[in-house]
Amino acid sequence: MNSAVMQRTPVVFDGTALSVEQINAIARGKADVKLSTDEQFIARIEKGVQFLDQLWQQEGVIYGVTTGYGDSCTVNIPGDLVEELPRHLYTFHGCGLGDVFSLEQSRAIVGARMASLARGSSGVRYELLQQLELLLQKDIIPVIPQEGSVGASGDLTPLSYVAAVLAGGRKVWYRGEQCNTAEVFAELQITPLKLRPKEGLAIMNGTAAMTGLACLAYSRAEYLCQLSARITALMSVALQGNAYHFDNALFAVKPHPGQNQIARWIHDDLNVGDAPRQCSRLQDRYSLRCAPHVIGVLQDSLPWLRQFIENELNSANDNPIIDGENEQVLHGGHFYGGHIAFAMDSLKNAVANLADLLDRQIAQLADIKFNNGLPANLTGATGVRRPLNHGFKAVQIGASAWTAEALKQTMPASVFSRSTECHNQDKVSMGTIAARDCMRVLQLTEQVTAAALLMSWQGIQLRLRANEVSEDSLSSGVHTTLQQVAASFEFLEQDRELEQDLRHCIGLIQQRHWRLYGDR
Template sequence: MNTAVLQRTPVVFDGSELTIAQINDIARGRADVHLSDDEAFVARINRGVEFLDRLWQQEGVIYGVTTGYGDSCTVNIPGDLVEELPRHLYTFHGCGLGEVFSIEQSRAIVGARLTSLARGSSGVRYELLQQLARLLQLDVIPVIPQEGSVGASGDLTPLSYVAAVVAGERRVWYRGEQRDTAEVFDELRIEPLQLRPKEGLAIMNGTAAMTGLACMAFSRAEYLCQLSARITALMSVALQGNAYHFDSALFAVKPHPGQNQIARWIHDDLNVGEAPRQSDRLQDRYSLRCAPHVIGVAQDSLPWLRQFIENELNSANDNPIIDGDNEHVLHGGHFYGGHIAFAMDSLKNAVANLADLLDRQIAQLADVKFNNGLPANLTGATGERRPLNHGFKAVQIGASAWTAEALKQTMPASVFSRSTECHNQDKVSMGTIAARDCMRVLQLTEQVAAAALMMAWQGVQLRLRAGAVQEASLSPALRASVRQVADSFNLLEQDRALEGDLRNFVKLIQQRHWRLYDERDHG
């Protein structure tokens, strides 16, 4: 039985709203993509195209259809050249640099663009939607450089690579390799699509790159909040912390809902009320005692972040907007990615604080001055070889380095607007840079979380070995986590290189390998 097929999630593009979770299913390659062929939907899509065709052929002036682009909007294009204009647009924007987006990120970008175009306000043919859906269905995904967008007028340069691939040009990911689009299209018998007036602009003049990344960032941050709570519970056991710091009566007087959710999770993990563990300290250091307050900021941000991201995802965000029903061309600035820029600048700040929290917990755990009787650097070595072994000493240094880099990335990108393109784009969002920064902060924080989980688990194991903690006294949730980590990691007794273990844990975190609390994995 092919379980991979059974696990695929249907995602239907029919002009209705999609969710962050559905874009993430597309990104992870576990979506079964369908484009609606409902007659009413197809007719609505095509009404905009028919209106546009009549208008420009009657010598109506339409930005980007009968004029040049950007500051060149005052340049009129002769009627016999109008149909060549889309190819020029994606061609001269073929100047992206830097690393390319991963295939997962590029799938999310294509999914976000198709979601917007399927709203029916962009003046594109149903055949163009079919071509984009076909790319997702056959997993022929544009290779997109990361650098070159200021986030208004949309993600022009990154999305030019989507437009070019639709037309059979540039390069694609196919079966894990980068190949020439024309070669793959020929192999799969995909017909390149010659873009019609407005279609190049409709693909490129929007926020799909930053929005696709934002959907992925949201999902990763959501999981990190839960993982940070579970790690904190394990840290409290390893450090013999005061479990009553997470009591519901305490948090009732400061009713931030996300913060209180984190406190409840940690409180329940620690079995308070059944077999409470008392600490020699009346108050633990802040990185334990204030963990719900730190993680809670990110947790409380998730609802409004979801609103910002999903509103942008389900918007028509190019220019001009084509109202085929009422036959209006509406010139505006919906390509401006300010909401995503603000969301990503905010999220990277909240996530970097998770890295900082876990890094401080790690520092306590490794230091004999603060770890309440555990061996230095959590070495599991005993006897005469103990002085020779250094345990997690270098991992603690590494976690500090990853945290410092994450914190450095929190400078808001959105405040660095640059005037570009002959001062036509004189106020821009920087949303794609903010989203890329956020992805980097997430990667670094996941690395810190991997180290923290390994070290917290080691600390608990050392307490169990010393008889200071009984496995039966752990809550079922913590017992399950201890056993799950043991499936992927062996107790560190003699020094060994831990790079492979760390990389594996980062991968497991990104795959949401450990089921944590009863909350649904929304993203």
């Protein structure tokens, strides 16, 4: 595994900007999380709380503090009941359904919410941030159902599980198991918080679920760009493709920077020094020849996707905004997750196109009509047993199925806004559903990628055994990947069940195991 994966990343919550990579480090349990103890930071956090306390005790009207929620904002809460309102908010939102988010995803969600609250515009106590810090440091992470958010007013139902856990309720992930929060808190002598006015709303009325997922999705997609380029190079070797399709001079006339980066990576992988491999055809099929144009769409999208995601991550995205410095309560709609919805709808489209590209490469490789002399379905069997063996035939079928499902998931969620909550939330982002869709597309694409990696490796092994490719003709990048695959995958000579091989390879992909271009 790359040494970079093993390093711990410092993540300081002090109101300054965090990166996608820092949220990913939190999600993977590879972060040293610390809440700032700077006096000015603490003073800024507490100033909003002091202003709120002063205002509601003077009978000021503050949405979600002295009023009901959503369409119930016209209902005034008696002063002696104001402090009970946060508990009611997270209680009635305890109706999430579906599968729960994974531990990794839930860590990312908590990290994203803490980043927003640490901006100092949400009216929460420093003590609440300390409780979130403790949960991340001790790896006590809320168990959060995936279903129930329309992405405005933010991720209310999913984030109610964070609020409830801070108060000692519901369940948490602890030591790899789902446990009752109250029992874990009692064991570790953690005092549950009684949420103050506005604190329940501040935790729940934001975009942390979709944003946490978006941070994870971005990094997985970024890695798939590089891995798809490497696999395309392997496929070109296995299919005896034309290396000139990736020539620098060719791509100089179409200057999309990400597309050109992909072409350079593949071109370098197919050369030893300045001597390109020889080829037998003038033009390869599109899934090889146009691979930089397909992968490059995602590579060129990464900068603006990062901008959308990190801007959301580093924003105060609840309502109302509490400006303690100027003593203002600002009512608005910053909980609306439109930027994340658009980013995730766009990302899942670009990622699904990688699945489609690799699936077409797999189809070429397995088919004797198109694979330039390789055995059918890449079987390694010889002699009288060759007709009996079917190699990767079923894997090719599986890759087709995974690709079809990924493509089916690309319908944009953001266009399916539903008016809800007495038509108060009459235009919503659907950002969390878009992010969940994107995670599913990534999983399916990683499955296709695993199949493509193992099959392209097998194809090159067949060429090497037939003396149609020599070891010394392979670039260092290609050679490194072949060695890494060989360390965990055995040449497929006689038919065997490949499920566990595929699952292991998918896991390595998700761990960023394969050394690629950024590791040179």
